[in-house]
Amino acid sequence: MSTRVAAIxxxxxxxxxxxxxxxxxxxxxxxxxxxxxxxxGNAALGNLVRIDEGGDAEAQSSRDRxxxxxxxxxxxxxxxxxxxxxxSGKPVGxxxxxxxxxxxxxxxxxxxxxxxxxxxxxxxxxVWDAHxxxxxxxxxxxxxxxxFYSDSPARLVVGSELKAIAxxxxxxxxxxxxxxxxxxxxxxxxxxxxxxxxxxRRLPPGHALSWERGRLRTYxxxxxxxxxxxxxxxxxxxxxxxxxxxxxxxxxxxxxxxxVTVLMSGGVDSTTVAAIARARHSxxxxxxxxAQCVDWGPLFADEEPYYAQVAADAVGVPLRIxxxxxxxxxxxxxxxxxxxxxxxxxxxxxxxxxLHAAAADAPVALTGFDGDALCEVWLPSHFSALLxxxxxxxxxxxxxxxxxxxxxPPQLGLRTRLKRAxxxxxxxxxxxxxxxxxxxxxxxxxxxxxxRFWHNEPAVDRHxxxxxxxxxxxxxxxxMFESFDRAQSAxxxxxxxxxxxxxxxxxxxxxxxxxxxxxxEVIRRAAAADLxxxxxRRPKTALQGDEVAAAIxxxxxxxxxxxxxxxxxxxxxxxxxxxxxxxxxxxxPLLWARNLEIWLQAE
Numbered sequence: 001m002s003t004r005v006a007a008i009x010x011x012x013x014x015x016x017x018x019x020x021x022x023x024x025x026x027x028x029x030x031x032x033x034x035x036x037x038x039x040x041g042n043a044a045l046g047n048l049v050r051i052d053e054g055g056d057a058e059a060q061s062s063r064d065r066x067x068x069x070x071x072x073x074x075x076x077x078x079x080x081x082x083x084x085x086x087x088s089g090k091p092v093g094x095x096x097x098x099x100x101x102x103x104x105x106x107x108x109x110x111x112x113x114x115x116x117x118x119x120x121x122x123x124x125x126x127v128w129d130a131h132x133x134x135x136x137x138x139x140x141x142x143x144x145x146x147x148f149y150s151d152s153p154a155r156l157v158v159g160s161e162l163k164a165i166a167x168x169x170x171x172x173x174x175x176x177x178x179x180x181x182x183x184x185x186x187x188x189x190x191x192x193x194x195x196x197x198x199x200x201r202r203l204p205p206g207h208a209l210s211w212e213r214g215r216l217r218t219y220x221x222x223x224x225x226x227x228x229x230x231x232x233x234x235x236x237x238x239x240x241x242x243x244x245x246x247x248x249x250x251x252x253x254x255x256x257x258x259x260v261t262v263l264m265s266g267g268v269d270s271t272t273v274a275a276i277a278r279a280r281h282s283x284x285x286x287x288x289x290x291a292q293c294v295d296w297g298p299l300f301a302d303e304e305p306y307y308a309q310v311a312a313d314a315v316g317v318p319l320r321i322x323x324x325x326x327x328x329x330x331x332x333x334x335x336x337x338x339x340x341x342x343x344x345x346x347x348x349x350x351x352x353x354x355l356h357a358a359a360a361d362a363p364v365a366l367t368g369f370d371g372d373a374l375c376e377v378w379l380p381s382h383f384s385a386l387l388x389x390x391x392x393x394x395x396x397x398x399x400x401x402x403x404x405x406x407x408x409p410p411q412l413g414l415r416t417r418l419k420r421a422x423x424x425x426x427x428x429x430x431x432x433x434x435x436x437x438x439x440x441x442x443x444x445x446x447x448x449x450x451x452r453f454w455h456n457e458p459a460v461d462r463h464x465x466x467x468x469x470x471x472x473x474x475x476x477x478x479x480m481f482e483s484f485d486r487a488q489s490a491x492x493x494x495x496x497x498x499x500x501x502x503x504x505x506x507x508x509x510x511x512x513x514x515x516x517x518x519x520x521e522v523i524r525r526a527a528a529a530d531l532x533x534x535x536x537r538r539p540k541t542a543l544q545g546d547e548v549a550a551a552i553x554x555x556x557x558x559x560x561x562x563x564x565x566x567x568x569x570x571x572x573x574x575x576x577x578x579x580x581x582x583x584x585x586x587x588x589p590l591l592w593a594r595n596l597e598i599w600l601q602a603e
Contacts, residue, residue: 002101003486004028005069005147006037006046007126007158009135011214016044016155024157027164030492038067043128043135045069050492066105070125071145071160073494074100075252075501083118084110108136116208116221120502124203126158135211141222141502143205143478146485150200151216158209161487162340165200172199180342180569180596181446184436186453187344187592192475193218196341205478224469224509230385232464232512234394239516242507243526249501250276250366259362263354263495264291264319266307268520268527268536270368273498275315275530277366290361291319294354298323299346303541311535320357324350339488342599344592355489365495369480372540373471374499374508377517382464398514429454433589435574437567464513472505565600566593 006025008016021037025046029035036047045067074080077096080103085092087110098106100121107115108127116138124145126137137158139147149158150171159165166173179194189195192204203209206222250273254260262274278289291312296302305321312319324347339348358365379402386395432441432450441447463469471477477500482488484495498504508522516522520540527536562572570593576586 002047002049002070002072003033003492004046004048004071004160005124005126005137005158006160006164007069007128007135007137007156008044009156009211010042011153011155013042015039015041018044020044021046024159024164024168027167028159028161028487030486030490032492040067040128040130043130043133045126045128064109065130066109067128067130068101068105068108068125070101070104070123072100072104072123072125073121073496074103074119074123075121075249075503076119077103080107080118087111113208113210122496124160132212136208137203137210138208138221139203139205141206142472142481142500142505144481144497144500146482146487147203148195148200149203149209152199156211156216160485162195162197162200163487166197166340172197174198177440177569178444181440181444181449183342183344183596184433184569184589184592185446185450187588188475188479190449190453190475192473192478206473224472224505226463226465226469227510230381230463231389231391232510234398234514235512238512239522239525242504242511242516242522243529245501245504245507246272246498246526247276247279249504250498251280253366253496253498253501254280254364257362257364259288260290260364260366261358261362262289262291262317263358263365263367264293264308264311265368266293266304266309266311266535266538267368267540268523268531268538269371269499270366271308271311271315271531271535272523272527273366273368274311274317275527276498278315278317279530288362289317291317292354292358292361292365293319293321294350295321295323296346307535307538311531314532314535315530320361322350322354322357339599342592342596343483344588344595345483346591348595351483352489355484355493355495356491358495359489359491359493363492363494365484365493367484367495367497368499369497370471370477371499371520371523373468373477374505375511375517375520375522376465376467376471377513378462378464378467379513379518381461382513384461385464401515402518430585433570433586433593435570435572435576435593437569437571440569465509465511465517468509560594560597562593562597563601566597569596 004025006021006028008021008024010016016039018037018039021039021044022035025035025037025048029048032051033048034051036049038045047069081092081095084106085095088106095106104119104125107119111118113136121140122144123140124147126135128135135156137147139145146160147158148162148165149156150165150168152170154170157165157168157171165171175196176194176198179189179191179196182188182190193201195202203218206220207218208221209216209218254277260277262270262277264270264274274291291308293305293308295305309319345351383395383399429451432447436446486493511517511522524536562575566572575593576590
């Protein structure tokens with residue numbers, strides 16, 4: 001199984017030296033992998049293949065002068081095999097024997113770029129078609145697998161890892177001031193195509209890239225589809241359909257794996273995945289399912305380990321609980337596995353150590369990410385649509401159900417309409433971090449972007465599930481996926497996310513909002529079969545700003561020496577003291593400024 005993407009195409013038509021693609025691919029290699037490369041004049045592809053899997057690397061990545069460099073795990077093999085057999089005339093059994101890599105190539109041979117209408121799973125790939133002299137690349141619909149590219153007059157470089165591309169000759173190391181402005185203001189890049197380097201771009205989720213005769217184009221091939229009707233029909237059987245599909249997607253994420261660990265909190269999402277994974281194994285193989293949990297107790301009060309242990313005991317899996325080492329928080333230990341880009345999280349290296357612990361237990365990890373996004377719903381629009389359509393009885397029934405669940409009647413958007421009618425421009429947005437350089441703010445128009453962010457009021461009558469679409473196509477979920485990639489952990493750990501399987505996403509995009517999306521009812525009912533009520537009905541908890549502030553105020557974050565590296569963006573002398581930052585609701589911006597400084601010092 002190949003694990004990374006590496007491709008180089010020379011725009012001037014000159015041959016790409018074999019040594020260049022080898023060196024590029026080598027930068028992404030982990031222990032236990034070997035480099036396999038191939039050149040065809042002005043194009044070159046590299047693959048990393050695990051030694052223990054054996055086989056002919058070239059045979060696993062080529063067909064009739066068509067080559068692939070990929071990081072792929074297909075979910076819909078059964079449906080894909082039938083469709084390929086029907087379209088190609090080959091027996092289903094023969095198609096069934098193909099690896100995911102060769103199945104991907106078979107799909108390209110049969111359908112060309114239209115193959116993206118047929119495949120689903122976690123993938124990033126680069127296909128070189130020697131017949132057309134074309135490079136075709138794509139990233140999966142939700143962005144589980146990362147893919148980056150740098151296009152210069154000399155050459156196009158495509159790869160799975162940002163640092164590997166940044167090390168290529170001719171790729172500028174200049175930082176993207178606009179992207180870093182987003183990071184200092186919001187903790188993440190607003191542009192899904194941006195990277196920390198101005199010369200390197202991300203291929204956004206659900207996008208493809210095509211290069212032919214020196215011309216490069218990128219385009220979106222997938223976006224979430226919402227039903228035209230805003231009134232999803234009440235379906236009492238929907239919960240059963242969801243549970244059946246979640247069990248299917250979780251089981252298929254474990255295809256061919258004997259050992260798996262679950263990155264588990266004490267919430268309902270990850271514990272439900274753990275319960276399904278455990279149920280999939282027989283009692284004799286229970287030792288192959290384990291779980292990992294992070295205990296933030298040394299920083300602030302954290303109930304997650306308690307509930308995670310309750311769930312682990314109920315499911316019957318061993319649980320490893322990790323605590324942050326306060327002596328190493330933000331110290332030089334992070335430089336050995338420094339993220340390719342600055343992170344907006346509390347302690348990036350702790351997340352990396354969490355992945356290391358998971359990799360020590362199993363080659364595959366499952367998460368419960370992201371049940372919250374699946375159930376996101378705008379109820380005022382739903383109830384308003386019911387009234388406009390004359391569904392008074394259904395309105396009354398669902399309103400009563402919602403009131404019982406949330407202990408408050410449904411809101412129909414009146415407050416939002418009044419707020420929009422009376423709001424003055426600029427009023428209500430919090431102040432920008434005062435330590436940002438004025439010339440930097442002006443150069444990248446950061447003040448306008450700050451205002452737009454805080455005054456981006458949603459339309460009252462938008463589709464009830466529109467927020468799901470925004471989340472799935474926006475930058476936050478994709479960046480979370482990338483935080484689990486092996487480029488961050490430097491370990492051969494494949495992290496998979498059953499809750500965001502494309503089939504489950506398509507089902508939930510048009511789920512009846514009430515009762516299934518309210519308080520994640522559809523997930524809680526699925527959990528009830530395997531988990532105690534204290535877990536299945538546990539209220540949603542999340543890391544709060546006041547917890548971050550408390551940790552900063554009590555001195556549990558060490559002082560960071562702001563040096564000249566960050567003076568392009570901030571005035572170090574204006575950085576607020578922890579207590580002052582917390583008092584003015586600047587604890588998160590302070591954390592982001594510190595993370596950027598540490599990242600810059602570690603370059």
